[in-house]
Amino acid sequence: MRKVLPVLRELTRYKSALGGLIILSFIVGLAIYAVITIPYGEAVRLWRGGEEMWRYNPVNAKPVWVNYFTPQKLPKTLILTSMEDAEIREEPLGKTSKKVFITYTFDYQADVPPSELAIVYKPKFKKKGPLVSVTWTTPDGREIKFGRMSIKSVSGSGSFWYPISLDKQLIKQFGDQKVEEGFFNDPHDERKVLKGKHRVEITAYLFEPGAWIETELVIYGTVHGLAGTDHRRRDIMIALLWGTPVALSFGLAAALGTMITSIIIAALGAWFGGWADSLVQRLTEIRMVIPTLPILIMVGMFFSKSIWTILATLLILNIIESSIKSYRAIFLQEKHAPYIEAAKSYGARNLRIVFRYLIPKIVPMLVPAFVLAVPGYVFLEAALSVLGLGDPVLPTWGKLLSDAQGKGALFQGHYYWVLEPAFMLMLTGFGFTMIGHALDRIFNPKLREI
């Protein structure tokens, strides 16, 4: 700590380092926030959850803040439930049956039609399910009747989804328009949305005493949350948040692990000399001809895509890094320094000299290199994900990029899907690099002079 504080104080004298520190503390804060608010198991469950879990989210919705940059107002998802947002009217029909009218009215003021429409029926019945139909009254008074069906079975959660947008009758009726456009656009000017009050009346015939029905009307928007959603309706925010601790821990662990092992090996080789040194030298030569990325790809493909396996492989590969040569050169010089001679003369053992005198001496020189190495590993993880070799369970930035790439996000104009993880990656890269460059100047005075 005594050594760290002055360095920090000196760091704040560099404007770029100050910027880097702010960025880095933001990222670290985000990582801590992510881990606390969404525990690991929950994050994995949410990210791997199927359709069921994300049903109320629109597909490929842009982030909400897009509204500040576009002249058009984009709609958020509107979920109307019969319990809260509807008028319910009952009419008895004979002894056991009854007719229920559920009427929703809502004001639609966005400039584009919604992305999807659905009704969720949650009926309670024993044998004979209810018969339902829908009447939709548009602001200009057109009445559209559709969705007449009897509900025979419900899913495990007791609901029946009726995707209005996929209704064959409606698709036929609206012709070349999409179903949502049919409901929401001005019939006289088909490119414009007719703003105003819509009225949706659901009529349900219940045939059993004690039977009941609840409904939800889901008007999917085209914006969702702070980060938007992906092709499987998942909230991208989860991957953005959770990508932070994953990227940080992977980058730091890889950079630290690689550096520590290679320093120790270089120090041992340089100190003991002889066969130990030449072994290290030969190993470095062998390592130089083994290509890193292909080996990682092979491990990911044949063995395991887990982030820990990839990390372990990376560490094993990089134990004998090419940077060992430059460490060795420094150690060879240090080896004959007076303080080492002194240690030898009072009888310090070899390992003590290596670990207590030799290595600590050059650690400060390596701090900048360490900080500068982190972003490389962060991007490496992302790169592996883009290649489809990312961790199968963890939501990461690279996964987002990979999904976006795979689903043609750029062709379809879903730029947010690419830009958000890209921004996070860049931010991390910038944070570490800005600090690294400043540290470089602090620890290597030769750079400071010029």
Add this chain to the structure above:
Amino acid sequence: MARAKRLVHPKGRRVQTFLRLLRYTFLRGLAVWIALVVGIFLTIMVANMGGYVDKIKKAQIEESINMQVFQNPAYQNLTTEEKRKLAQQLIQLEIERLELDKPFIRFDKYFWKSRAFRYLGDALVLDFGFAEHIHSTSGSKKVWIIIQERLPYSVLLFTTASLIVFLTSIFVALILSRRYGSIWDRMSVSLAPLSTAPAWFYGIILIMIFAAQLRLLPFGGFVSIPPPKTMLAYAFSVVQHMVLPLLAWFIAYIFASVYSWRTFFLIYSSEDYVEMAKAKGVPGRALERRYILRPTLPPIITSFALMLIGAWMGAIITESVFNWPGLGSLYMQAINGFDTPVIVGLTMIYAYLLGITVFLLDFIYAIVDPRIKVGGGSTA
């Protein structure tokens, strides 16, 4: 002893230098060769993953033979039981042919004949066998032919890219180091963090801007489809497709490159011998060329060579982002199709390229750096 040698007649000294060079070449070549062999052997071991790949291969053999037997009209009048028996026999034969029933390395008297070493021998003579699914446009399934077909594309794109980055950065860095502290200099320093992101990353962003949004340049590929008829139009189309990958590569590398060269030149231009030359009145250009550039050439060349090799390797992702039909895309294709021979073959090619580069670098060092003498270690 050393003194005595220096007194040899000049002609004899030349012969001696030549012999020394020969010995040095041989020893270095041998060392690199051994490293290469060991490296390739390790790659083969990794590619085999402790027998895991054998299992995948066996499953593939089973599947394809079962399909052959059960769908072959020639065996139509056999009963299911007979068909199954026949398939079983054929599978056994195929497994024995590929020696999948024997361990990857055999610890008995056939040690040197075990598959690991046979693969190594094949790989060393560039015989990577046959691809499982991928084939070249000429229809060949030989891995070496497939690789040969893709190599020129990668070389074209990434040699161009590396050359542009290299020459620009050296040129700019020399200018900046002369105008140390100017606004351009400070700007280049503050832009250096832009180089943390790799080329594929900028590739995605550039595609977004220039292809998806502005529709100025193609999304990817080598040439527009269908290819233009005339030579000139064809070349133009290729250049058009090269612009974005080149730009991505340029943005990814130029800033860090300029920054590090600038720092490098600054350090070297404060060396004592440079001050000395300045004091002697050596003119600026000559000072730059002879006193700054010359001793800095070895690291410059190394970094260029490694950058070039790195470009061919790290380009796996950049190529697949831009759909460029080079080695990187081939790699991607092989990964997605589980085509082991192609993956191993490509890895070996990279290993070879690295090995050759390491070997050549030693020589280039000796030629360009006045302070290093070839093989001078023991005698001088």
